[in-house]
Amino acid sequence: MASGYLDLLRTRHAARLLAGTLVGRLPNATGHIAIVLFVRAEGGSYSLAGALAAVYGIATAVGQPLLGRAVDLRGQPRVMLPAAVLSGLGMAAFALVGIDVLALAYGGVAVAGLFTPPLEGGLRALWPSVLGRSDRVHSAYALDAVAQEVMFTVGPLLVTLVVSLWSAAAALLVINAIGVLGALSVVVSEPSRAWRSAPRAAHWLGALRSPGLLALLGSFFFVGMALGSITVAGVAYADDHGRESVYGWLMAGLGLGALIGGALYGARQWAGVPERRLRILVGLLALGYLPLVLTPGVVAMCLLAVVSGLFLAPSLACAFVVVDRHAPVGTVTEAFSWLVTTFGVGAALGTGVAGPAVEVGGTASGFVVAGAGGVAALLVLVLTGRVLAVPGRGTAPGGASESDRNGAAEHGFSAGHQA
Template identity: 70%
Template sequence: MTGAYVEILRARHAARLLVGTLVGRLPNAVASLAIMLFVRAEGGSYSLAGGLAAVYGVANAVGQPLLGRLVDLYGQPRVQLPAAVASALAMAGFAFVGIGTLPLAYAAVVASGLLAPPLEGGLRALWASVLHKEGQVHTAYALDAVAQEVMFTVGPLLLTLCTALWSAQAALLVLNAVGVLGALSVVVSAPSRAWRSAPREAHWLGALRSAGLVALLAAFLFVGMAMGSIVVAAASYADDNGGDAVYGWLMAGLGLGALVGGTVYGARQWGGDPARRLRVLVGLLAVCYLPLMLMPSVVAMTLLAVLAGVFLAPCIACAFVLVDRHAPRGTVTEAFSWLVTTFTVGASVGTGLAGPVVEAGGALWGFAVPGAAGAVSLLVLLGTGRVLAAPARGAVVAASSENDPNRAVEPRFSSGDRA
């Protein structure tokens, strides 16, 4: 099972790009928690902490596709590194200004979120130039999805460790400085410096002029809602069954499930239409959320949480393949950044929706929300099946050093409909 991953990590530049991207994304991954810890340490209310974290999330959702478009236009080093430095400086300003002057605090948080570099989309744009075998690129997408689960587990631990050793302010400064170093490691690499997007058709919609991409984003809005809502439902269950420790076990179970599912999924090559396979994966994702409504003992509930997480990383990895196929020529980084934004917005909507549901019906109905969101995502995929369908077998374009494999405004896929 590990052979496919070892082969990828042995490829020149691959390990560096993956690790550098994860380190560079660390400040963004822990931003909401870091803001909340800092505001509480400064004596601010939970409402203020939540408001600042929400503003950061919205700004980040807006900034990712915009910066992704700039990367496609001007290359990675010219955009990624200045954005990383500016975002870190803005967060440092927030750390020094504190919450004494709220307009400045909000402005700093907005700037930091808006300027966070689109390293995630940038990495996926680089895989094709680093891994020259078509199947390896798809395995790299699965490895990417698994690595995200590791980052979202390790990141909060590093944040709380820095806070315990020094202070919440120091944690903000240190993690953002480390993030700049991660971005620097990526942009000075040969693949990043050499990468150029294919020429693009001038269009104000950019990547969103692809009907296939829009259909995929619509489906993943609801996948994000499922992830956002399950966090709230799990917190409600934990309140009645042991508190924060139980909540930590449930979140760890979800992460472990995604880690295992993504690892197994990426260890083999998959034939056939990736759009059809995504429908199966999303359907299984929705079904595996439903047993959580049984709300058994803590041990059994943790095992159900593992099951609920198994198909998340495979869904994300399969979605990466479809983004690659449907992104219009010259918009690959922007297209991947739109997927990040859509998932983030969906998670925020899911969190907001699950709150009133839990208050009205308890954790039982809270756990119904992710299952329902997954079902709606499946309906979107079924309803847009023709748009997402694989192109004709003869439509494959020869591989090239450019990352964008599409070669045309019309959707193409560089790997012979294999994913």
């Protein structure tokens, strides 16, 4: 398994693109935490901190597909680097102005979120040109999903470290400066500069004109809802047991499960249609969320958290393949960016629903929201099975996805630069 991932990373440009993308996405992975810590350090209330973090999240959700469409039209360097700089400047303005002038504070976090570069979708559009064969691309999607879990684990620790060494304002500045450097590393690379999207048909809906993509987005909206509700229910569970550290253990267990599942899933090649496999994976993911309602003792609950995370990364990796198969021609970056947006909006709704559920029905009710989200995600895939069974307009007659077609032949890059 390890040798397979190492073989991918030894391919020319692969390690650099993956590392640059993860570093470039660090501000987005830690933005809400850094905002809350900064507002509290400035003497602001939790309500203000939550409101500013929500504005940042909503602005990011709006900006990702718009910037993704711009990347498909104009290329990666022309869009991603200016966006990264503007996003960093927005957060820097927030750190320097503080919360004394609320209009400027809200404006700063809104700009930072809106111009968050779509590095995640951009990387998935680049994999075919770097790796060539579709089987290696699918393994890279799994590696991508696993690496995200590492980033979302290490990122918050890095923020708290900078806060402890300097200040919350310094954390905002440092994290966003690092993010700009990560984006720069990606866009000056040869694959990023050479990549061009396939010609696209003019349509105001862009990627959203694909019924299969809409079905997938609907499902992963509910997966995001399940994860968002777990973050709130986990806090309530920790309060019930009188130890804040319990929350950290639960989240660590969830991340560990995702790491294990993603690593195992990407270690082999899977036969059959990915849409059918995705239904199975999401079904297992939903099944893993249901036992959390039992809220047993801390040790057992942490083990259940590991189990609930096992099929998250595999579901995401398989979803990436399905997105690529159903994205209309010329919209691959936008399509992947819509997945990021839908997932994030679902998570925000999950946190909003789980809070009142916990207040009314107790901790177990918060985990009921997670279970319901998982079941709803599966139902969407089952009810839209016929739509998903037909590859979208982004798939060529020979079965290759848009990324496969774009990547392998783009400027002769792939054939001449394989390691």
